[in-house]
Amino acid sequence: MVAESNSLPLVSNLWNMSNFTDIDDPFTLDRLRSTLIRLEDTIIFALIERAQFALNRSIYNTGSLEFDGPTGGKTRVRRYTSPDEYAFTSPLPEPILPPVKFKQFLADNDINVNDKIMDIYVNSIVTEICDDHDDDNYGSSATKDIDCLQALSRRIHYGKFIAESKFRDAPHEYKRLAGMNDRDAIYELLTNRTVEKKLLERLRRKALVYGQTLDQAEEGKSTHLRIPVQVVVELYERWVIPLTKEVEVDYLIERGQKATDEEIAAIAQQRP
Numbered sequence: 001m002v003a004e005s006n007s008l009p010l011v012s013n014l015w016n017m018s019n020f021t022d023i024d025d026p027f028t029l030d031r032l033r034s035t036l037i038r039l040e041d042t043i044i045f046a047l048i049e050r051a052q053f054a055l056n057r058s059i060y061n062t063g064s065l066e067f068d069g070p071t072g073g074k075t076r077v078r079r080y081t082s083p084d085e086y087a088f089t090s091p092l093p094e095p096i097l098p099p100v101k102f103k104q105f106l107a108d109n110d111i112n113v114n115d116k117i118m119d120i121y122v123n124s125i126v127t128e129i130c131d132d133h134d135d136d137n138y139g140s141s142a143t144k145d146i147d148c149l150q151a152l153s154r155r156i157h158y159g160k161f162i163a164e165s166k167f168r169d170a171p172h173e174y175k176r177l178a179g180m181n182d183r184d185a186i187y188e189l190l191t192n193r194t195v196e197k198k199l200l201e202r203l204r205r206k207a208l209v210y211g212q213t214l215d216q217a218e219e220g221k222s223t224h225l226r227i228p229v230q231v232v233v234e235l236y237e238r239w240v241i242p243l244t245k246e247v248e249v250d251y252l253i254e255r256g257q258k259a260t261d262e263e264i265a266a267i268a269q270q271r272p
């Protein structure tokens, strides 16, 4: 049996059934951006969860993170059949739930930057948020690592959906630039500096509020933050946004080069 899902659920977890069957077009830029905003919360809380444990350097020796704990379990409930979930381990066990038929939005592609995310996470992120000592909480630390990695991966690969939406808004222009393999021009065209600035300001406020222990009466005044605000903002500035844009450029190059003139005309008619 194949379960039906008319639209890609954007707010609930995608490997569950959709609550969003009544949304006409779940792929407008505004809707997609609202998912990115919600994922900010997921990422900040995942980092806070990880930061309660020490760095425990030894768990990052080759092979240590390749365990079948949460990844295996979530695979069984079809997490990685969802078009915005990319597993860090393989091979994956077969899901025990029937497959969901997701509405096709993305063009076929095999863009996957999980190796880069893993490298950056291990060498530049977890080292910033955790105290550098060993507290023996290896299992808990690794479990929280998987949560952080999976949330970051989902956010960054969401760039494909954003890119497809942008492509449909300006198909001729993206096809032309992709035809010239002009990555820089595509990068400029997809960049929205106002959105990025607002995002970083919002993130600063969220990290400040979510990171508080609330052991002081007045909100916003707590001196005990569970994670440094600057680390969260820099994480986005240095890694999350640039990697999302890299995914977007990769996707748009492939998308534009493969699109036929007939397809471009049809898209332009749908989204004048």
Ligand SMILES: O=C(O)C(=O)C[C@]1(C(=O)O)C=C[C@@H](O)C=C1
Residues within 6 Å of the ligand: 033, 036, 162, 190, 191, 192, 193, 195, 196, 199, 240, 241, 242, 244, 245, 248
């Ligand atoms: O919201 C968009 O338009 C995106 O492409 C996403 C994003 C981001 O990573 O947050 C990336 C590029 C834009 O400059 C703005 C924001």
